[in-house]
Amino acid sequence: xxxxxxxxxYLVKRTGEKxxxxxxxxxxxxxxxWYRQDPGLGLRLIYFSYDVxxxxxxxxxxxxxxxxxxxxxxxxxxxxxxxNQTSMYLCASSSGGAGHFxxxxxxxxx
Amino acid sequence: QKEVEQDPGPLSVxxxxxxxxxxxxxxxxxxxxxxxRQYSRKGPELLMYTYSSGNKEDGxxxxxxxxxxxxxxxFIRDSQPSDSATYLCAMIDYGGxxxxxxxxxxxxxxxxx
Numbered sequence: 448x449x450x451x452x453x454x455x456x457y458l459v460k461r462t463g464e465k466x467x468x469x470x471x472x473x474x475x476x477x478x479x480x481w482y483r484q485d486p487g488l489g490l491r492l493i494y495f496s497y498d499v500x501x502x503x504x505x506x507x508x509x510x511x512x513x514x515x516x517x518x519x520x521x522x523x524x525x526x527x528x529x530x531n532q533t534s535m536y537l538c539a540s541s542s543g544g545a546g547h548f549x550x551x552x553x554x555x556x557x
Numbered sequence: 558q559k560e561v562e563q564d565p566g567p568l569s570v571x572x573x574x575x576x577x578x579x580x581x582x583x584x585x586x587x588x589x590x591x592x593x594r595q596y597s598r599k600g601p602e603l604l605m606y607t608y609s610s611g612n613k614e615d616g617x618x619x620x621x622x623x624x625x626x627x628x629x630x631x632f633i634r635d636s637q638p639s640d641s642a643t644y645l646c647a648m649i650d651y652g653g654x655x656x657x658x659x660x661x662x663x664x665x666x667x668x669x670x
Contacts, residue, residue: 451600480658487565489662490601490645505657537600539658545591546647546658548600 450474453538453549461557466525468552470538478541479521481505481513483534484551490537496521528556560584563646563661572670576633580646580661583627587648587659590622592631595643595663604644605631636668 454469472479480495482505492505494513502513510532514522521540525532533556539546563580570576578592589608593601605620607613607629613620621630629648633640646661 453600478658482660487662490660492657492659495657503657541649541658544589545603545606546649547603548593550600551598553598 451538451540451547451549453536453552455552456550457553457555459555459557460525460528462528462530464525464528466528466554466556468523468525468536468538468554470521470523470540470549471519472521472538472540472547473519474540474542474547475518476540476542476547477518478546479515480539480541480546481511481521481523482537482539483507483532484537485534493523530556532556560659561646561648561661564664565662567665567667569667569669570636572636572638572668574636574668576631576636576640576666576668578631578633578644578646578664578666580629581627582629582648582659584648584650584659585624585627586650589649590620590629591647591649592618592620593645593647594640595645597642601645638668638670641667 450473481493482490496515512524536552538549592605595601610624617634619632643663645663
């Protein structure tokens with residue numbers, strides 16, 4: 448059974464902190480994605496990676512960076528968290544077929 | 558213009574009704590088409606996945622793709638209250654320069670008992 452695991456379901460951080468969100472997949476997928484989901488705005492792509500150490504900006508990369516040192520792990524980094532980054536963050540992976548999601552991390556920046 | 562357009566709803570139907578959810582898209586290079594169901598406070602769950610034009614059936618769910626019209630649909634027969642969720646369409650072009658997974662904004666469905 449496919450599995451995408453996000454490290455935290457709920458996270459509360461303070462403005463200005465550096466925040467790490469981790470995602471691990473066990474399907475040997477080449478592609479991994481980070482989205483944020485906000486009411487009325489749908490899923491917006493932040494960054495994606497199609498191979499180890501490769502990354503591409505999505506539609507809203509500002510204020511974020513990513514790291515993919517191993518095929519199974521894709522990290523999203525908020526360099527200096529701000530309140531407008533409070534959101535639901537979703538990780539997905541795919542390889543020549545449908546994408547599979549983790550359960551999401553609900554991040555609150557105070 | 559967005560690459561994928563989806564009516565956000567909300568859509569409210571009585572139990573037992575046939576539900577039709579639709580998306581249109583502009584990029585003719587999209588090859589793979591997916592429907593996801595998302596319950597409140599959960600990640601999207603893959604429901605249906607199709608590659609070519611035509612219909613694909615799985616229980617009460619039927620996915621339909623019309624590449625000539627750039628239009629995809631999801632039909633739910635004998636809808637149940639447990640089908641109440643947000644439904645997202647998604648598509649991907651694996652032959653393109655990048656393998657981006659593009660989503661519609663989602664349709665909120667409520668099935669009334």
